[in-house]
Amino acid sequence: MMKAQELADQAQSLWPLDVESCVDASSGIVELCCKREQVPHLCDWLFNHQAYLFAGLIVEENTSRWDLFYLFVGQGKGGCVRVRTSAALEERQFQSVSVPVHAADWHEREAEDLFGLVFEGHPRLGDFILHDDTWQEGVEPMRNNFDPAAALSNRQPRENACPRRIVDVPGAFVMPIGPVFSGTAESVHFQLETVGEEVLRAFPRLFFKYRGVEKRAEGCSVDQALLLAERFAGTTAFAHAFAFAMAIEQISDREVPERAQVLRIFVAELERLRSHLSTIEGICASTGLAVAANQTAILEEEALRLSGSLTGHRYLFGLVIPGGLSRDCDNQACRQSVIKARDILQRLDGIDKLLINTSSFLDRIEEVGVITQEQAHSHGLVGPVARGSGCCSDLRRLQPYGGYDTFDFETPCEVEGDGYARLRILFAEAKQSVRIMEQALERLPAGPVFLAGEAAPGVVPVGVETPRGATWHWLRMDEERKLTRYRLITPSFTNWHGFHLAAENFAFQDFPIILATFGLSVAENDR
C-alpha cells in the first residue's frame, strides 16, 4: 500500500495517455480518471496487484453525462481511491470489471437494472432488483427523467417469468423456498438446485423488499433523508444513521462536540453487542438447541431494554442527528449500562463455554458452510463473515472514523471459514465491544452533545463498520441543500453475493444453519 500521491504518479506512469489523477484535498481520496476501456485494467491493478479492497460502484447521472465511480479502500488517511470514468448520456455501454474484480458483479447488475447501463463482458445481467414478473424491461427508476406515475400505469410484467436454472443433469430438480417461509423469516426466495440430498447450486433471489430508498432520498432535505438512512435497516439503524450524519458533517465541515463523539462510539458498540447476540441466538435456534437459543434471547432482550432505557428507543432510532446527538445520556446511565453490558457478557461467556462442550451443536457448524480466504477476497466479503475466513479488514482500523483510532481494541480473525469460525468471531467481537464501551465511559468528557450548523453542497463517501461489516454511504448535496444522489453500499448486499459459496455442496438440512451463521439482513440488502 502506498501513499496517495505515489499511487497517483504510478498509475499515470503505467498508463501515461489514459489516466489522469488528482487528490481530493479535503477527504484525501485519490481520484483516477480514465477512459471507459481502461477501467477494467485499472481496477484489476488496484484490486489484484495493489491490495486495495473493492468497496462499491457508484453511478451518477449528472447534467449531461454519466459518472461512474469505482471505490477502493486501503489503509489509513488518503488510503481510498476512486476510479472515475465518464461518458455522454447517450452512451450506455461500459466495460464490465467483474471478471478481474468479482466483487463488482452485483454492483453492475444493479446499475444495469436501475440505470439501464450495459456492462460488456458481464455474464449475467437482467432480472435482479426489478423482478421481471412485476416490471417490464426498460423501466429505469434511478434515471433523472423517470416518471413514477407513468411507470406504474404502464406496467407490463412478464407473466411467465421464471428464474433460470443451471444444473442440467437427469433427475435434477429445484427446491424453491420463500419468499414467504418459516415462522418469522425475512422475505427472500431461494432456488436450491439438487439431484437429491446435496445442494449443488443455490440462488438467493432478493429484492422482494425493494423500497427504492436511494430514489426516495433524491430531492430530500437532510432531515427527511435522515429518517430513510436510519430506518431502511432497522436492526442496524444506529450504524447507518451514524454514517449518514458523518457524511453531512464532512460535506458541511461541521464540528461534532467531543462528548457526542464518544457517546456515538459508546452506542455504536452497544448496537454491535446486541446485533451479535441476535445472530448467536439465530445460530443456536437453527441447530435446534432450544435452551441455548432461549438463554441468548434473554440476553438479547436485556440488551434491547438497555438500549431503550439509555436512549429512549430499543433500536436506537432518533438518536443521531447531524451535528451530534438528539439527547444526552448522563454519565450515571452510561455507567449503569457498562455494568449491565459486562453482566450480559459474563453470562454470554457461560453460554459459550457450554456450547463448545456440546458436540451435537458443534457437529452442525464445524466444517459446514465453508468460505475460503480466496473466495472471501474475490467476492469482497466484509464483517464477521470475512473475518471468519481470514480476511481481517475492519473499517474502524482501516479507515478510522469518529475517533476509533484512539481506542484500544482488537479485531478478531479466524482462518477456517466455517460456521464455527464465524460464531467464534461473534463471541470475540462482543467482548471487544464491551471493552470499547468501558474505555468510552472512562473518557466521557462533559459538555454539549449538539452543535448547530448549516449544510453545504458537496460530495463525500463515508465508511462505517456496522455490526455486519463495512457500509459506505455516498452522498451528494446540491446548492439548495437537497440530496441529489444517495448511494447505499451495505454489508448485507456485499455478503449475500458470496452466500451461495457457503451453501453449495452441503446438504439441505445444513442450509438454515449456514444461513444463520451469515447473520444477514434482507432489508439492509434490499433497501
Add this chain to the structure above:
Amino acid sequence: MSRWVLKGLQTGIVTTRYPGGEEGAPGISPGIPQDMVCSGSHAEALALRCPTAALQREKDQISVLRERCVHCYRCARGITKPIQWERGFEWARIRSDAVVFPKAFQQSLHIRVIDAGDCGACLHEVKLMNNPFYNMHRLGFFITPTPRKADILLVVGPVTDHMKRAMLKAYEAMPEPRRVMAVGACALSGGVFGPGFVTGSGVGDVLSVDLVIPGCPPPPLAILHGLLTITGRKMALQDDKPAVPGGGT
C-alpha cells in the same frame, strides 16, 4: 446435555406478568406522544417539526395520530416546551365498528407473519414475542409457517410491489374465519417509505385491515396486547379519531 437442563432451571422464570399484572420494566417501550394544549404558534411549530404528519394541529390543540408516529422524537427533543410522551404500550386499535372477531378466536390463535418490506425491526419484535420474557405460547398464540392453519395474517412493512402477490396468495390460502392485523407504522400508512413507485401506503391498500398496532416498531408487548384484543381478553384502545387519511380502511 444435562448441563443445559441445569442452566435452564438455574435461570428461573423471567416471563412478564402481563396481561395478568402490570409490566413496567425500563426500556420495554419507545413511548408515544400525547395530545397537548398549548399556544397556537407553538402548536404550529410542533406540527411542522413532525416529518410524518402525526401531529395534527387545530387552533391551540395538538392531537396525535398514533398510527403515523415513527418515534423520531423531534417533538420531544431539541425544542422548548416539548410534547409529553407516555411510556405505555397498549396501543392496539380496531379499525372500524364493523369488525367483529369470531368466537372461535377467543381461546387460541395461529398467526402467519408476512414480511411485506419491513426494515427488520417490526419483524424482530414479532419474533421476540417467543422469547422467555414474553412467551406468547403461554397465552395460546402460535406463529405458524403455513397459512393453511392460520387465523390471523400479521403484516409488517409498507407492502412492496414485489411482495404484494405473495401476501395475497398467503391470504387466499387461509381458511375462514380469517382476520388481518397490520403491525407498525409502515404497515399502517406506508411510514417513511410509502407511498412510492415500488411501495404502497400500507396493508390497507390491498386487504381489509381489522386490527392495527401503531409503533415504529411496536414493542412485543404492544403486539401481545393486539392479540389479546382479538381474543377478547383486553380492550382495544377507545378513541374516536378518524382513521389515517390515505391509510386505506
